[in-house]
Amino acid sequence: MKILAIDWGNALDVVGFSFSMVFILLVMIVIVLNLFSRLVAPKVRVHKPKLVNQSGSAKNSEKEYIEDHLSANDSAAIALALHLYYTDVHDVESAIITIKTVERRYSPWSSKIYGLNNLIK
Amino acid sequence: MRTKKYIFLLITLLFAGILTNVSAQTVVNSDSSAKVITTTSQVSPNEIQKVDKPTSGLAYIKDSFINFADSTGFAALNWQTVFMIFISCLLLYLAIVKGFEPLLLLPIAFGMLLTNLPGAGLFNAELFAGGQVHWDNFVQKGGLLDYLYLGVKLGIYPCLIFVGVGAMTDFGPMLANPKSLLLGAAAQLGIFMTYLAAVGLGFTPQEAGSIGIIGGADGPTAIFLTTKLAPHLLGPIAVAAYSYMALVPVIQPPIMRLLTTKKERGIRMKQLRIVSKKEKIIFPIFGTAFISLLLPPAAPLIGSLLLGNLMRESGVVERLSKTVQNELMNIVTIFLGITVGATATSATFMNLQTIEIMVIGVLAFSFGTAGGVLLAKFMNLFTKEKINPLIGSAGVSAVPMAARVSQVVGQETDPGNFLLMHAMGPNVAGVIGSAVAAGLMLTMLK
Numbered sequence: 001m002k003i004l005a006i007d008w009g010n011a012l013d014v015v016g017f018s019f020s021m022v023f024i025l026l027v028m029i030v031i032v033l034n035l036f037s038r039l040v041a042p043k044v045r046v047h048k049p050k051l052v053n054q055s056g057s058a059k060n061s062e063k064e065y066i067e068d069h070l071s072a073n074d075s076a077a078i079a080l081a082l083h084l085y086y087t088d089v090h091d092v093e094s095a096i097i098t099i100k101t102v103e104r105r106y107s108p109w110s111s112k113i114y115g116l117n118n119l120i121k
Numbered sequence: 122m123r124t125k126k127y128i129f130l131l132i133t134l135l136f137a138g139i140l141t142n143v144s145a146q147t148v149v150n151s152d153s154s155a156k157v158i159t160t161t162s163q164v165s166p167n168e169i170q171k172v173d174k175p176t177s178g179l180a181y182i183k184d185s186f187i188n189f190a191d192s193t194g195f196a197a198l199n200w201q202t203v204f205m206i207f208i209s210c211l212l213l214y215l216a217i218v219k220g221f222e223p224l225l226l227l228p229i230a231f232g233m234l235l236t237n238l239p240g241a242g243l244f245n246a247e248l249f250a251g252g253q254v255h256w257d258n259f260v261q262k263g264g265l266l267d268y269l270y271l272g273v274k275l276g277i278y279p280c281l282i283f284v285g286v287g288a289m290t291d292f293g294p295m296l297a298n299p300k301s302l303l304l305g306a307a308a309q310l311g312i313f314m315t316y317l318a319a320v321g322l323g324f325t326p327q328e329a330g331s332i333g334i335i336g337g338a339d340g341p342t343a344i345f346l347t348t349k350l351a352p353h354l355l356g357p358i359a360v361a362a363y364s365y366m367a368l369v370p371v372i373q374p375p376i377m378r379l380l381t382t383k384k385e386r387g388i389r390m391k392q393l394r395i396v397s398k399k400e401k402i403i404f405p406i407f408g409t410a411f412i413s414l415l416l417p418p419a420a421p422l423i424g425s426l427l428l429g430n431l432m433r434e435s436g437v438v439e440r441l442s443k444t445v446q447n448e449l450m451n452i453v454t455i456f457l458g459i460t461v462g463a464t465a466t467s468a469t470f471m472n473l474q475t476i477e478i479m480v481i482g483v484l485a486f487s488f489g490t491a492g493g494v495l496l497a498k499f500m501n502l503f504t505k506e507k508i509n510p511l512i513g514s515a516g517v518s519a520v521p522m523a524a525r526v527s528q529v530v531g532q533e534t535d536p537g538n539f540l541l542m543h544a545m546g547p548n549v550a551g552v553i554g555s556a557v558a559a560g561l562m563l564t565m566l567k
Contacts, residue, residue, distance in 0.1 A: 011320045011329075015313040018561040025415060025557055026306040026550070032411070033299040033404075040400050072392055 197239035201467035208470070209233035209462070212360070221367035225340065225458050229360065232462025236266065243267075244463040249274060252352050270460040273348055273355070278457040279341035280425040285450030286341070286552070287405075287429025288442050290520065294546040296400055297393040300500070301512070301543075305550025307496035308516025309558045311336025311489025316562075318481050324474075327351050330562040332478055335362045336485030337555030338369070338519040342422060344461060346559045350566055356465030357475040361482035366519045372483065373514050373526050376490045381510045385498065386534040388509040390543045398434070405431040412557065419560025426552065489517040493547060515544040518551035 083089075190196055212230035216223040236244040244266040248255050254274060259267070272278040295301050316333035324332060331347040331354055343362040347355045365372065378386075405427035413420035432442040493513030501507050511531045515523040527544035 006320055006323075008320075011317055011326070014326065014330075014565050015317055018558065018565060019309065019313045021561055022309050022554055022558050023303070023306045025412070026302045026554060028415075029408070029411065029553075030299040030302050032407070033296060033302075036403070036407075037296070037299070037400065040397060040403070072395060075395065 192240070194238050194240040201471055202237050202239055205237040205465070205467045205470060206234060208465075209237065215364075215367075222363050224454060225363050226367065228455055228458025229363065229462035229465075232266065232459035233356075233465045234462075235459070236463040236466055244270065244460075244466070246464070246466060246469070249352065266460055266463040269456050270463060272453075272456055273344060273460050274352070276345055276348060276421060278453050278460075279345035280421050281449060281453045282341040282457065283422055283425035283556075284429040284432075285445045285453070286520070287426040287431075288433045288446045289450075290426075290430060290433075290549050290552070291545070292404055292430060292549055293396040293401060294393055294542050295549050296396045296404060298543070298546045300504075300508075301516075301546030302550040302553070303500070304493050304496055304508075304513045304547035305516040305552075305554040307513065308489045308493035308518075308547065308551050309337065309554045310492030311338075311485040311487070311517060312555070312558050312562075314488040315481050315485035318484055319477075322477050322481070324477075325351075327566050328354055330566045331358055332481055333485065334358075334555070334559055334562065335365065335478075335482045336489045336517070337551075337558060338362070338366055338486060338489065338517040338523070339552060339555045340366065341457075342518075342555050342559045344457070345422060346562060349563055353469060354474070354478070355461060356469050357478045359461040360465060361479050365482050365486050366522070369486070369517075369519045369522045370526050370529075372486045373490045373517075373523065374530050376487055377494055377511055377514050377526075377530050380491060380494045381498070383534055385501075385510050386531060387538065388507050389535070389538050390509055390512075390540070391506055393542060393546075398436075401434040402431065405434065408553075412553075416557060416560040416564070418563040419556050422556040422559065423553065426556065486517065490514045493517065493551075509538075509540055509543065512540055512544040512547055516547040516551040516554065518548065518555050520548050520552060521545065523551070524548040 209230045212226055212233065215221040216226035216230060235241065241264075242262075243264040245262050245264060248259055248262060248267055249270070254271070295305075312333045313336075314333075315336045316329045319329035319332040320326065327350040331343075331351040334343045334346045335358060337343065340359070340362050344355065344359055347358050351358075409420075409424050409427045412423045429442075429445055432438050432445060493516035494510045495513070497508045497510035497513035501510070509527075509531060511527045512524075515527045517523050524541055524544035524547075528539070528541040531538050531540040
C-alpha cells in the first residue's frame with residue numbers, strides 16, 4: 001500500500017530527465033572532443049597508392065596524401081630506427097665472405113680446464 | 122597465550138564497565154545527595170549536578186568516588202553504543218586485516234569509534250541539526266570533530282579530494298576514445314535505478330537522491346551530495362559507498378560474465394591513438410567551462426577535478442601537482458574519514474534505514490555495472506570497430522579498481538588481451554558522469 005501512495009510519476013520524471021540529461025551532456029562532449037581531436041591530434045601524412053584502372057594507366061587521384069593517426073607501435077618503431085640511424089649504433093657488417101677457419105682467442109671464460117677443475121671455494 | 126591475555130583484559134574492562142554502570146544506577150536510586158541526569162545516548166560530566174555536600178569524611182570519599190564513576194564513559198554505556206563500538210571494530214578489522222579501502226575505511230571506523238564513546242563529547246550532532254550549522258552554540262559546545270566536520274558540512278573536503286583525484290588521473294584514454302564517455306554515462310544507470318528503489322522503500326526524494334548516488338561509486342561525490350540533500354544519512358551512505366567500492370572485485374565479475382558471451386569477452390580492441398599534450402591541457406579548461414555553464418551545481422566538483430588535472434598536464438606547476446596528489450590528499454582524507462565516521466552514532470546508524478541503504482547499495486553497483494556492459498553490447502550492433510563489453514563495467518567510477526576488474530575478467534578468456542587502458546576511458550568518464558548526475562540531482566531535488 002505504501003508503494004501505491006508514492007508519487008511514481010514525479011520519481012520517474014526525475015529519473016527520465018536526469019538520465020537523459022547525463023547522456024545528452026556527455027554526447028555533446030563526445031561530439032566536441034571528436035571535432036577537437038581532428039584539429040589538434042597529431043597526424044602524419046601517408047602516401048596514398050595510385051589507383052590503377054583496367055586499361056593499365058595510373059589514375060590521378062584528387063588527393064595525393066591521406067592523413068592518418070600513428071599507432072604507438074608505429075611511433076616506437078620509427079623512433080627506434082631514427083635513434084639508431086642518428087647515433088650510428090646499428091650493426092655494421094664487414095661484408096667480407098670468407099671460408100678461412102675462424103681464429104678464436106683464448107679466454108678463461110671459455111676455458112674447459114678452468115671450467116672443469118677450478119671448483120668454487 | 123597472547124590471545125588469552127587480551128581476552129582476559131577485555132573481559133576485565135567490560136566487567137569494570139558493567140560494575141561502574143550498575144553502581145552509578147544504584148546510587149542514583151538510593152542516595153539523595155547526588156542527582157544524575159541520564160539519557161539514552163550520552164552523558165556529559167557537566168550534566169552531573171551535585172545538590173549538597175556531605176558532611177562526614179567517609180561520605181565525602183564515597184560521593185567523590187561515585188561522582189568519578191558517573192563521569193566515566195563506562196557509566197553511560199548502553200547496548201547501542203557497545204554495538205556501534207563493535208561495528209567500528211569490525212570495520213577496522215576489514216581495513217587492517219582484509220585491506221578493504223584501508224585509506225578511508227580506517228579513519229572512518231576510528232571516527233565511528235570516537236563518536237560512540239560516551240561522555241567524550243567529540244561530536245555533537247545537535248550542532249548540525251536541521252541541516253544547518255548552529256553557530257550560536259558552536260564555541261561553547263563544539264568538540265574536535267565538530268570543527269573538523271565543518272569541512273564536510275560546507276562541502277570543502279570532497280572538492281579538495283577531487284583536486285587530488287584530478288591530479289592523479291590521466292584523461293588520455295578518454296580523449297583518445299571519446300565514445301567511452303557514453304559508457305561512463307550508461308553506468309550511471311545504477312544511480313537512477315537506486316533512486317527509484319529508495320523512493321519505493323519510502324525515502325523522501327532528497328534521501329533517495331543521496332542513496333542513489335552510491336551507484337556513482339564515487340565517495341567524494343556521494344558525500345558532497347548527501348551533505349546538501351540528506352545530511353542525517355551521511356554516515357550510512359558513506360560507509361555503504363566506501364565498503365561497496367572496496368567490494369567492486371567481488372560484485373562486478375559475476376554480472377559481467379552473466380551479461381556477456383565468451384566471444385564478446387575475447388574481443389581485442391584497436392590500440393588507442395596518441396593524445397597530444399595540447400589536447401590534454403585544453404580539455405580541463407574547456408571541460409570546466411562547458412559543464413559548469415551547462416550545469417552550474419556540478420561546478421564545484423567538476424571544477425576541482427579538472428583543476429587538479431590541469432596542474433598535472435600543464436607541467437608548469439610540478440610542486441603544486443605533487444602536493445595535491447600527496448600531502449593535501451592525505452590530510453583531507455584523514456579529516457574526511459574521521460568526520461564522516463563521526464556522524465555514524467547509534468541514533469543515526471542503528472535503524473531500519475541503514476539496513477535498507479546497505480541492501481540498496483549493492484543494487485546500485487550491480488545496475489551501474491550492467492548499464493555499462495549492456496550499452497557496450499548495444500554499441501557493437503552499430504560500430505565497425507567492436508568494443509569489448511567488459512570495459513563498460515568500468516564506467517561506474519571506482520578509479521582504478523573497476524578498470525582493473527575489466528582487465529582481470531578479460532584475461533580469464535584471453536590472457537593476451539590487455540583491456541586496462543581501454544577500460545580507463547570509461548572509468549574516468551564515470552567520474553565526470555557521476556559528478557554530472559550529482560549536479561542534476563542537486564538541481565532537481567534541493
